[in-house]
Amino acid sequence: MxxxxxxxxxxxxxxxxxxxxxxxxxxxxxxxxxxxxxxxxxxxxxxxxxxxxxxxxxxxxxxxxxxxxxxxxxxxxxxxxxxxxxxxxxxxxxxxxxxxxxxxxxxxxxxxxxxxxxxxxxxxxxxxxxxxxxxxxxxxxxxxxxxxxxxxxxxxxxxxxxxxxxxxxxxxxxxxxxxxxxxxxxxxxxxxxxxxxxxxxxxxxxxxxxxxxxxxxxxxxxxLNLQTKLPMSEPRSPLPHKQIGVAVIWNDQGQVLIDRRPQKGLLGGLWEFPGGKVEAGETIPDCIAREIKEELGIEIEVGDHLITVDHAYTHFKVTLTVHHCRHLVGEPQPIACDEVRWVTLDDIEMYPFPSANQQIIDALRHQTPQ
DNA sequence: CACTCGTGGAA
DNA sequence: TTTCCAAGAGT
Structure with missing residues (x-):
């Protein structure tokens, strides 16, 4: 023993x-x-x-x-x-x-x-x-x-x-x-x-x-003719898959809203389009409206679908379902992030984004802004 | 000490 | 296509 x-x-x-x-x-x-x-x-x-x-x-x-x-x-x-x-x-x-x-x-x-x-x-x-x-x-x-x-x-x-x-x-x-x-x-x-x-x-x-x-x-x-069997590896558990609703929120000046993630944790310090996890029984538009109200304290109108991005991180997979949105009322507050900012599509390239979000930016460049 | 933390090359 | 895993460190 x-x-x-x-x-x-x-x-x-x-x-x-x-x-x-x-x-x-x-x-x-x-x-x-x-x-x-x-x-x-x-x-x-x-x-x-x-x-x-x-x-x-x-x-x-x-x-x-x-x-x-x-x-x-x-x-x-x-x-x-x-x-x-x-x-x-x-x-x-x-x-x-x-x-x-x-x-x-x-x-x-x-x-x-x-x-x-x-x-x-x-x-x-x-x-x-x-x-x-x-x-x-x-x-x-x-x-x-x-x-x-x-x-x-x-x-x-x-x-x-x-x-x-x-x-x-x-x-x-x-x-x-x-x-x-x-x-x-x-x-x-x-x-x-x-x-x-x-x-x-x-x-x-x-x-x-x-x-x-x-x-x-x-x-x-x-x-010992073991070269292809070594080194030994340990079994891996399957990756969880998360559904995320993401908002590209436009204001009347033709700007979109982005937020900076907290320094600690996943993608710390990078900018992103706001959003969050879809809860059980919830539609994507409902999720987006709820998350934006919770995390930014504003009301939006969820519009057309823009793009869906699948991405694999080390410990989980995500599907980002991205919708165009229109800002209705309220000043965006950095409730669950370090900072929020309205930016034009020309200025957005100055900000560091994770790869999954970069795909969203690329999609925005290839279609007419709202 | 097990878990978290990104992305893309290569098979 | 999926799967593995790459000049690992912080907590």
Whole structure:
């Protein structure tokens, strides 16, 4: 009872550590990726890339990274910027707390560190939005310090290397120890980058290219022919589906009403068209009128259907049913949001919107305003 | 510690 | 088309 799996059996034998380092370096020298953030040693630029790359593919990040450094070339520029400008540049990248934390952290570095990026693990871990993996990525890439990492790529590579018999989530301590154990103290910058490249280009989730892998002769999963079955995954529960009624409210000046979501929580700090969840037995127009009265304190007339948008978030799906509406009486109040504003369709592009709402804006541009 | 937090690439 | 999941962190 309670006997835990003996993870020591899954460690890497000390005699294998040096061959792992040597073979990975040789492979990386030939096959390593040439990525924009590897052309600099500026800790600011490397930090930006590490944050953007959290849960986000390299291909998606590259254009955002280029635009970011053009718009916010230094820590000082970022610290002095408006949060709305920061979020606007982040629009579409998701996990918007990353952008809010970057902005806050830049201000902290300016005030607490005189604008000089900290170079110790403790100090970097104090920055909002920086956890163990990001800290290791920054310190190894920018300062060549031997600090381990454990991102999705490394979890998969090490789970296969050691034929980990439980899902990685259940063995994080073990995986961190292995990452630290194999890390080459003579070559930390290249090693960590090589480890991630191995996961991203060879040790793929499905159909790993073991015939091109420098570690195949050491890989317990490969030697046991388990490489396509590892790492183990945990079953997922089906996503709940929410029906949302959304209002595009027009006033007599041809403006529409938008609101800014609270800083905390989903899509914090972004703007949106107001609306809310459809209750049982309620029609969409009834829902929209009720939500607008509850959240903005105004009376509207619900008109024609504009567009229906289906969107999937991480933990649920939504269907936004959007109607044109006409403002009748009352001054909009920010009851359930941080701010409300009347804007023209020309000005609306200045505001950061979530992707599902951007589709609504696109639809508005393609039809005659009410 | 389980849950929250976005979006799009790739199969 | 659906499904997985990507250089994870905060609470």
């Amino acid at each position: 309670g006997a835990k799996i003996d993870l020591r059996m899954k460690s890497v034998p000390p005699s294998v550590v040096q061959p792992l380092r040597t073979s990975l370096k040789i492979w990386y020298d030939q096959w390593g990726r040439d990525l924009p953030w590897r052309q600099t040693l500026d800790p600011y630029a490397i930090w930006i890339s590490e944050i953007m790359l959290q849960q986000t593919q390299v291909k998606t990040v590259i254009p955002y990274y280029q635009r970011w450094l053009k718009r916010f070339p230094t820590l000082e520029v970022l610290a002095a910027a408006d949060q709305q400008q920061v979020l606007k540049l982040w629009q579409g990248l998701g996990y918007y707390a990353r952008a809010r934390n970057l902005h806050r952290a830049a201000q902290i570095i300016v005030t607490e560190w005189g604008g000089r990026f900290p170079d110790t693990l403790d100090a970097v871990l104090q920055l909002p939005g920086v956890g163990k993996t990001t800290a290791g990525g920054i310190l190894s890439a920018a300062f060549d310090q031997p600090v381990p990492i454990l991102d999705g790529n490394v979890k998969r590579v090490l789970a296969r290397l050691t034929a980990l018999s439980v899902p990685p989530k259940r063995a994080l301590l073990h995986l961190w120890l292995v990452s630290e154990q194999v890390l080459d103290p003579e070559y930390p910058r290249g090693f960590n980058q090589a480890l991630m490249d191995l996961g991203a280009t060879i040790c793929l989730p499905k159909q790993p290219s073991c015939d091109r892998c420098p570690w195949s002769e050491f890989c317990q999963a490969y030697l």
